[in-house]
Amino acid sequence: xxxxxxxxxxxxxxxxxxxxxxxxxxxxxxxxxxxxxxxxxxxxxxxxxxxxxxxxxxxxxxxxxxxxxxxxxxxxxxxxxxxxxxxxxxxxxxxxxxxxxxxxxxxxxxxxxxxxxxxxxxxxxxxxxxxxxxxxxxxxxxxxxxxxxxxxxxxxxxxxxxxxxxxxxxxxxxxxxxxxxxxxxxxxxxxxxxxxxxxxxxxxxxxxxxxxxxxxxxxxxxxxxxxxxxxxxxxxxxxxxxxxxxxxxxxxxxxxxxxxxxxxxxxxxxxxxxxxxxxxxxxxxxxxxxxxxxxxxxxxxxxxxxxxxxxxxxxxxxxxxxxxxxxxxxxxxxxxxxxxxxxxxxxxxxxxxxxxxxxx
Amino acid sequence: xxxxxxxxxxxxxxxxxxxxxxxxxxxxxxxxxxxxxxxxxxxxxxxxxxxxxxxxxxxxxxxxxxxxxxxxxxxxxxxxxxxxxxxxxxxxxxxxxxxxxxxxxxxxxxxxxxxxxxxxxx
Numbered sequence: 001x002x003x004x005x006x007x008x009x010x011x012x013x014x015x016x017x018x019x020x021x022x023x024x025x026x027x028x029x030x031x032x033x034x035x036x037x038x039x040x041x042x043x044x045x046x047x048x049x050x051x052x053x054x055x056x057x058x059x060x061x062x063x064x065x066x067x068x069x070x071x072x073x074x075x076x077x078x079x080x081x082x083x084x085x086x087x088x089x090x091x092x093x094x095x096x097x098x099x100x101x102x103x104x105x106x107x108x109x110x111x112x113x114x115x116x117x118x119x120x121x122x123x124x125x126x127x128x129x130x131x132x133x134x135x136x137x138x139x140x141x142x143x144x145x146x147x148x149x150x151x152x153x154x155x156x157x158x159x160x161x162x163x164x165x166x167x168x169x170x171x172x173x174x175x176x177x178x179x180x181x182x183x184x185x186x187x188x189x190x191x192x193x194x195x196x197x198x199x200x201x202x203x204x205x206x207x208x209x210x211x212x213x214x215x216x217x218x219x220x221x222x223x224x225x226x227x228x229x230x231x232x233x234x235x236x237x238x239x240x241x242x243x244x245x246x247x248x249x250x251x252x253x254x255x256x257x258x259x260x261x262x263x264x265x266x267x268x269x270x271x272x273x274x275x276x277x278x279x280x281x282x283x284x285x286x287x288x289x290x291x292x293x294x295x296x297x298x299x300x301x302x303x304x305x306x307x308x309x310x311x312x313x314x315x316x317x318x319x320x321x322x323x324x325x326x327x328x329x330x331x332x333x334x335x336x337x338x339x340x341x342x343x344x345x346x347x348x349x350x351x352x353x354x355x356x357x358x359x360x
Numbered sequence: 361x362x363x364x365x366x367x368x369x370x371x372x373x374x375x376x377x378x379x380x381x382x383x384x385x386x387x388x389x390x391x392x393x394x395x396x397x398x399x400x401x402x403x404x405x406x407x408x409x410x411x412x413x414x415x416x417x418x419x420x421x422x423x424x425x426x427x428x429x430x431x432x433x434x435x436x437x438x439x440x441x442x443x444x445x446x447x448x449x450x451x452x453x454x455x456x457x458x459x460x461x462x463x464x465x466x467x468x469x470x471x472x473x474x475x476x477x478x479x480x481x482x
Contacts, residue, residue: 025366025370029371032371033377036374036375083389083390083393084393085390086394086395087391087394092403092416103380103383106379107380109379110375110378110379113375114372114378124371125368125375127372133372150417152405153405154405154412158418159420162420165428166424166427169427169435172431173431173435173438176438177438184448187447187448187450188446246406247405247406250390251386251390252387327480331480331481334427334430335474339467342466342467349445349448349459352448353449
């Protein structure tokens with residue numbers, strides 16, 4: 001399997017050969033930032049189109065197909081449209097907070113995006129507490145959403161933000177507990193460590209029953225965390241116009257839209273990191289030929305494929321279930337998912353201490 | 361990247377700056393190429409199309425606070441459990457008992473809140 005670190009070390013040696021270390025580091029940081037920006041925007045565009053195609057498919061429609069092959073250039077038209085719209089300044093809003101909110105939402109999603117395991121040797125931010133860092137940063141997005149709703153000086157945005165806040169903090173607990181279950185099994189919190197630990201079998205297989213329960217809990221909680229249907233009551237369009245971003249216009253609104261789709265990718269990426277082996281190819285013990293063939297597929301393709309697969313499931317939810325009410329939403333988390341998650345965590349801890357899991 | 365010898369903290373700061381640049385640059389482009397106009401009612405709150413009545417930064421349902429407080433309790437619990445989970449493999453069954461006691465006390469708190477009807481949306 002191709003190791004991307006060959007490229008990075010070669011490039012690093014090339015730079016340090018002709019210039020001092022600090023300059024080389026700065027240049028590398030700028031390049032990483034540019035790549036990050038490009039990957040973030042392109043993936044957001046792809047995801048917006050992906051959701052439209054999947055939705056069209058579920059509804060037996062044809063979806064966008066006029067602009068470019070299968071409508072693939074539609075998104076560029078949409079971005080340009082959004083860019084050339086006027087950014088309206090509200091008179092009565094809390095101006096500073098109103099402008100600050102999109103920064104918080106986007107920063108949270110960009111930083112978590114940079115933590116994902118992109119492939120072998122393509123890990124960008126790699127703390128030894130990686131997965132914990134991800135949860136910590138992603139909760140910053142809630143602050144952005146609350147600020148957006150509060151500062152817009154509109155009743156709909158306030159209610160939308162409050163609902164969104166209550167929903168996101170509630171479901172964050174289940175996400176945290178599902179992560180804990182896997183950290184318990186792997187014994188490491190670093191992202192590379194988690195991926196390496198799944199060399200001989202993804203956690204969903206080696207952790208068997210508790211890992212599968214944790215995966216189900218994680219996917220449900222992640223759907224709620226990204227404010228997607230059936231948990232899209234923060235932006236229930238027939239009740240609240242558009243929820244917390246009603247008062248934003250043009251590209252200002254576009255940021256929330258962008259972050260929403262990227263968050264869908266991020267939660268799917270974390271799901272594939274925790275349960276489906278990150279960029280690790282599928283290996284079946286004993287099937288040497290099969291494993292070798294799987295190793296030929298590049299690691300980035302594995303990671304993206306898994307993330308897109310999990311996203312497909314999350315998009316599927318939207319068309320299979322009707323929107324929940326707020327009391328049902330809170331009851332589902334506090335009375336079902338969280339107690340089940342806690343019990344599941346204890347079961348996993350017992351299994352690990354007794355060694356009743358498949359050796360990873 | 362670890363392989364480049366750059367600290368993860370530096371890269372995290374880079375990622376934060378990338379986010380800032382993304383928002384700032386896009387807003388700048390929008391300001392430059394977008395139209396600007398001024399009309400009498402332009403900056404009014406849109407809400408749902410008709411003029412807003414009353415104060416908008418108003419009081420809201422107290423139930424949200426209740427869930428925020430409950431969240432705080434369980435989120436701090438997660439913070440405590442993460443270090444344990446990371447080394448739980450090497451620790452024996454005794455620690456399992458200790459963590460079980462800790463979780464039991466927390467679950468008692470949840471049960472109390474449940475009994476009091478705090479988990480029911482009114």
